[in-house]
Amino acid sequence: MKNIFTLSLLCISGLLFAQEEMTMEMDSSASIPVTQKYNHWSIDLGAGVQKPTRPFTEGAFMNTPSLTQADLGIRYMINNKFGLNLDLGFNYMESDDDSDLEFQSNYYRATIEGVANLGEVFGFREWTNGVNLLFHTGFGFSGLRTQEPIDGEDTDWMMNFQAGLTPQVRLSDKWAVFGDLSAIGHVRQTITWDGLSLANENRGFNSLLVNASVGVTYYFGNKQQHADWYSENVMQKLSDLEMEMDKMISDLGDDDQDGVPNYLDRDNTTESGVRVDSKGRAIDQNQNGIPDDMESALKAQYASKTDVDNAMNDNSSTAGTTMKKLINSGYINVYFEFNSAKPTTYSLGAINTIITYMQENSSANATLTGYADELGNEQYNTELSERRAKMVRDVMVAAGIDESRLTLEAGGEDTSVDKSSGNARQLVRRVTFSVD
Incomplete structure (x- = not known):
């Protein structure tokens, strides 16, 4: 748990830095953000398996893992390193064949997270533009709705703390696939996951749920790349290479068509049809300025x-x-x-x-x-x-x-x-x- 808190603090610090960086990018005269080179918005839709670990009523069991959870993420990347995500999740929990007790319960979650693009932070773009890794963490609210009321309540409201890792594989400029492994802790959970009894008196981080998902990401915007895959260093290298290629093409060209390439031509304005020397200068033996x-x-x-x-x-x-x-x-x-x-x-x-x-x-x-x-x-x-x-x-x-x-x-x-x-x-x- 201490490690998760440490990662969370790093992510929050990154968000503050990203906000400061975005402010620095504002036009000083008009206070308008400068034009960005990449898209910011995306939607992440995933589903997969779950493993609620505690608390459970004695004798109540679930399949391990249980294929009954899904989530929707609406994400905005402030820059190509840090962003924000609204994560909406749903888990359906029911007893398995080995459970001594039968139960059904529904779990709902809404979490605001900070997102760190570890692929950019750790230089993935230097060796691949098809694989990436995100870290996300944040706080939110959750509700556990039981099949039968417990102590007069059929919904248990609690705070959640979530952290996870999301590997990505890029399919195109608009689509990517991802996997996600998230651990979700809860505060003030009063009803067990099975919805059959009250949880013990320890209402701190005594509740844990683990979700593993696969899904797809769609990127919005009219730029060629999304912040997930954009790298300033790589784009600068591409720009430098393009400039070198343009210079090479220009050097090998012959603007005045005198038979001498530009990189050797000392006079690139000689008139058509006149003889020139090896340096592209019109032959003028009496040096009177006329070829x-x-x-x-x-x-x-x-x-x-x-x-x-x-x-x-x-x-x-x-x-x-x-x-x-x-x-x-x-x-x-x-x-x-x-x-x-x-x-x-x-x-x-x-x-x-x-x-x-x-x-x-x-x-x-x-x-x-x-x-x-x-x-x-x-x-x-x-x-x-x-x-x-x-x-x-x-x-x-x-x-x-x-x-x-x-x-x-x-x-x-x-x-x-x-x-x-x-x-x-x-x-x-x-x-x-x-x-x-």
Whole structure:
């Protein structure tokens, strides 16, 4: 009995700790419980055998054990270690063939218990997610209804103290089977279990009933797991493993499709169709910021970087006119990656050029026209060309150019190049400028 009291105190202490933990999980600003990761409610329905040991009238006997008891548990787990249970029980007691006295009596029980999830406390989840063990203990009230009144009473009301162990086997996220072995002591029992005589004058814990049950558990809630089977450590390990797998998949991917996996790629934004080195960097032997595979095509149609730099550095009276002519002739352009409104790295110089011109010519206005290649839906490409123009405008406004000086146009698809050529398509994914 001392051991049972010790376990009970541990369970009650656990409940107090669980309550404190739940309070700590409350939102400090709104005092609302945070969203839980598991279900809390369950119903346990079991039946099995019983063994009332004392008190009995001399000469009255029952089958050992007797298959005539059932119970219903309504359980709420505060967290995945501790919870509460309302246990409702019924035992039918009758004489066996060897009894000198015939009798029938009915026993009813209602008990509030604390529940400790020993599987989580002792780390079952580290080696299994299919077997578990609960400990439960608590106090309640019981009634023994006799076949005939004893001393004018046909029902003996008493207090009960219950403790037990419940092994569980998980069937699914919603169902489990269990076994249970519970010892139930009683205080103030005045009538014997057989209902034939008064109990002795010792009305302390002189009454004992042992129940052994098997049954099923149903879990309520829309979460994947119930608190019985949830483990923070295991879920963290699964989360870490999932993150490692995601990282591995990302590392082995090739976002810019240059033939170099992401984990080796030092430039994951290279343009489609250009040659790269073993580190995924576009080959640029003269280090002018333009991939070599695109430079020849750019030189054939647009002004070189040297021409633009010379015009920008020209201090003569014709410098402004020269720069305006370069801009309006389509020599200054901002280029974009495929299906993107993000300017390519080598286009940042062109943006700086047009910003510098607008700053030095405060009366000038500019029209920004965006374009897309022919791949994809025409309406989508028109919207994409507009987004590209807006992106360049936003950069210019952020640099101090008044937005009222800038006009946007959506040029849509540029069909002036060979659609089957990747390098040619790169040249038309752009924003052009016209200044007055």
